[in-house]
């Protein structure tokens with residue numbers, strides 16, 4: 001099923017929770033909705049499921065107007081965050097539930113349901129759990145069963161709202177790979193919500209970055225990583241160092257910065273902001289430079305340097321501890337900062353403006369530092 005969302009808005013009381021969502025999901029695609037808490041991810045999912053209704057906008061699935069359909073007519077598989085299984089039912093009965101509650105005319109016979117459940121148990125590799133109760137399962141096993149229950153009804157669309165949210169990192173990684181396999185085998189159109197970047201990028205065909213009720217960017221992992229469309233996306237993607245620069249004839253200039261690695265682009269002259277990841281800042285000793293190393297800590301692999309500028313305040317840089325240059329990077333050393341990759345946005349002078357026009361400036365990153 002292909003899903004087309006257009007002009008979708010939703011307001012709860014005084015809060016605009018969705019502000020004009022435009023999104024197309026192709027048949028068989030796995031799309032991740034990525035965004036901070038409160039950005040409207042669950043609300044969008046609930047509207048697609050028919051559990052919530054928009055104030056305006058359209059939702060078409062395979063050309064059909066889904067806003068005219070009740071939730072049960074849409075045949076959605078939904079896995080909620082921390083979705084509780086029915087505690088008094090075995091895994092087998094939990095999986096069968098969605099089929100047994102169908103209206104009599106559509107309900108498969110008992111033998112058909114049993115065969116379907118067996119097939120799912122094998123497919124999801126949980127055969128040995130079939131007769132257990134939910135309290136006898138680990139968190140990861142419960143999430144597999146929850147997904148199985150959503151798949152049992154052969155959904156038109158599969159909606160997963162942070163299904164691995166409560167689990168630890170190693171189990172999440174396993175389940176991610178497992179889910180990708182399940183998705184490839186079923187070919188179902190899937191929307192997966194997460195606020196974990198790594199999870200979104202590893203799982204999804206395309207990632208949709210949401211911020212405060214708007215879609216900030218849609219794209220593949222590399223494009224979002226290298227060319228964030230707005231300061232919001234740049235920050236969300238880890239470009240947490242922001243430095244003022246001046247643009248002149250397509251070149252950026254900043255105090256104590258070497259910006260020659262950034263590509264030259266057609267940019268308006270004037271003040272701008274540079275967004276950089278700490279690992280894309282390479283401090284080099286230079287007695288004439290204005291930056292000083294304020295502190296140096298190590299996590300074994302990486303040095304984290306806090307850098308201080310007399311006018312601009314502090315910035316952080318992450319440097320591989322074993323890099324040959326690392327030895328000279330000691331507290332109080334004067335350094336010039338080579339910026340290996342970053343994104344520049346012209347300063348938006350309109351008061352209260354949310355995001356500037358994107359003007360990405362990404363370098364070809366050096367392999368060694």
Ligand SMILES: Nc1ncnc2c1ncn2[C@@H]1O[C@H](COP(=O)(O)OP(=O)(O)OP(=O)(O)O)[C@@H](O)[C@H]1O
Pocket residue numbers: 012013015017035036037038039040041042043044195
């Ligand atoms: N039924 C409701 N009534 C009033 N406000 C609501 C309701 N549901 C959600 N909201 C508000 O809408 C905003 C978006 O909520 P939503 O649950 O969609 O966010 P989210 O992106 O899923 O966040 P999280 O990552 O924390 O799950 C929040 O500010 C939330 O408080």
Ligand SMILES: [Mg+2]
Pocket residue numbers: 041042043161
């Ligand atoms: Mg949510």
